[in-house]
Amino acid sequence: MQRAYDGINGKTVVKLEDVELVYNSEIGTVTALAQVNLDIQEGEFICVMGPSGCGKSTLLNIIAGFMQPTDGQALMNGRPIEGPDWQRGVVFQSPPLYPWLTIKENVNFGLRMRNIPEKEREAITAEYLEIVGLTDFANRKPYELSGGMKQRASLAKVLVNEPGMILMDEPFGALDALTRDKMQALIRRIWMKNQSTVFFITHDVDEALSLATKVIVMSSRPGRIVKVLDTDFTYDMDGANSESARYSKQYMTMRESILNVINQKDELAV
Known part of the structure; x- marks a missing residue:
């Protein structure tokens, strides 16, 4: 497959x-995450899936620096993540x-908080x-914009800090289907252009x-990583190859594999 992006x-x-x-909660001690080990490489676009309550957002909050793990450690560029930082935009x-x-x-706003000179700030x-x-x-x-436009503004607010x-x-869960497709295409183009590293939570297997x-793919609580799949479909999702990529045998097999893991874990949790 010919790649349109080679940033990893x-x-x-x-x-x-x-x-x-x-x-601790009203129902007692809760283990949200257990024994999570993961290396995120520069330029990767990682999508995280799993049943509701499996700790996806908790994991993101730990990487963002909003929460600290009770055991183990989270590192960025070899240093402990101890709090929020503009280098990790959310x-x-x-x-x-x-x-x-x-x-x-x-x-x-973020550029002003970082004291970036006005002329440079305006240009960026x-x-x-x-x-x-x-x-x-x-x-x-903001009240004059549609939901999709607000989300684009929110994305730009993060991107300006590079x-x-x-x-x-x-990020696209509350959008209508057409706007969601446009936002997916936008973030894909930005990722390919800027060679960013993306950590993206979704409930939509086709989006992932x-x-x-x-x-x-994560398990039900306590959240663990139970499956990791490498995929190159994103390189064919723009242009003429999009439909053939989405309905290829490889795509459908991987889609079924992800859903089987999620559904199996849901059944075990009941």
Whole structure:
């Protein structure tokens, strides 16, 4: 298969070593994650799947630095992840836009917090507003935008900082099917162009297979990685090959394999 992207170079960006997370709740002690080991290489597009409550978002929050594991360690470039950092940009399902700021002001907010000079800040902001197709809406407020446009603004808000890693927690889950397809194509193009490393949570197996270079499937709580699949379908999802790639025998076999793992774990949890 001819690849349109060759950014994966074997360098480990994030390393998870025996990561566990245990917390106390009203029902007692809960083990959210158990013995999670994972190496994320520079340039990979990883999609994470699993039944609800399996710890996907918890794992993302640990990588983002929002949470600390109760055992094991999470490292980025060989150093412990001890808190949030602009080098790890996070895109949530609900766009965290400030309603009193314009779209341009929202997008360049992180640059202002980092004290990037105004002239440079304006140029970078303009570039990414153009990339996500919001140049004509730069001076609008968030309430004037559709859901898909807000999510594009949220994506630009992360991209302007040019983070080494982009973390996405079901970012397209609330969008209609047509807008979702457009957003998938957009993030795929940005990933290929910028050679970013992406960690993307989804419940949609077709979304995972069409975006990812690697699909990780997690078990029901306590969350463990139970299956890892390498996939190259993303390289054929733009243009004339998209339909043949999605309905190929290899694609359908991998799709069934992922669903079987998830469904089996769901049945065991009941």
